[in-house]
Amino acid sequence: MNFPSKLVEKAAENLSFLPGIGKKTALRLVLYLLRNEKKYSIGIGQSIIDLINNIKFCKKCNCISDEEICEICKDPKRNSHVICVVEDVRTIMAIEGTMQFNGHYHVLGGLISPMDGIGPEKLKIRELLDKIEKKQVTEIIFALSSTMEGDTTNYYLFKKLNEFNIKISSIARGISVGNELEYIDELTLGTAITSRVPYENSVSN
């Protein structure tokens, strides 16, 4: 593309590196920023710079945080002996939204994915083992995506953790609430049948 301005070109090029934003969308965003109030558009740029310069990672759970220890790890009302293993902060936000979990989290920072060159050594697995070795943990819950990478990571962690005398569980896989059976894929329905639970346990809350 033949840009009328080097500033526009640079901003559009930078924005087009973001996932899901192509060259045309980037130009649309730049024009939108130019049309908008100056204060507001500068605020967007400044909030990105502030974010990168000031963000911290919680020393306990590795979650992104404004301070050395995150709000969840600091909360004395939460059970620090139950740890839910997640990929990133998005899962934490989703689980917190359910208000069904009162333990701590451990953020792996990714999933094992040989295709993308991510081996176990790139994830925060050593830190998880440290916590367990210090005998601070009674139960580990895996809450990873139901994908090839999630399953691989689950299996790797299970092998590593199995030698310790702790309870290891994974979040349940089955049919979603509100789903009609005839539209569910075979794998999910198969898992739901083999993982059936006593009826009195299946009615939540």
Next chain:
Amino acid sequence: MNFPSKLVEKAAENLSFLPGIGKKTALRLVLYLLRNEKKYSIGIGQSIIDLINNIKFCKKCNCISDEEICEICKDPKRNSHVICVVEDVRTIMAIEGTMQFNGHYHVLGGLISPMDGIGPEKLKIRELLDKIEKKQVTEIIFALSSTMEGDTTNYYLFKKLNEFNIKISSIARGISVGNELEYIDELTLGTAITSRVPYENSVSN
């Protein structure tokens, strides 16, 4: 959503104001920025700030530019007596890409759209009339979108410009190059028939 960090919340909220970016996408972008190299993520924020602080609007054509007068208006090889009226810089980039136009442009900065509260007074129409009154112009070409707003703006401009003794034209509407006739909508095909051109004119280049 319950954000683990005020910095993340602010950046995600700011990004979610951009068109086409919702709350979940904004959070995905923020996490992507955090995962990436620091220098590169800060570069994105900084290029937005630089853009807003340093961008200018060409004093002749109103197009965004790095200097007081844009590259196109400065070019002595271009014909300043033919002015192509466009909505914004994207049309200029598209027309420049065709390499079929050697005149100047005039950017309106929008289209008349009563639904969005944009009347003619919000567009750079006065500046266009000034150029014509100074007798610098021999031909005006409308290159606006083929939408209700584009047609309204075309009609309004035509009424305003008709009193001057200049040639007024609009870019041709008809079937796109490569289109098969049976799939073309009726309005376009109807326009293409009523706007038929002598065969020797229809073969471009």
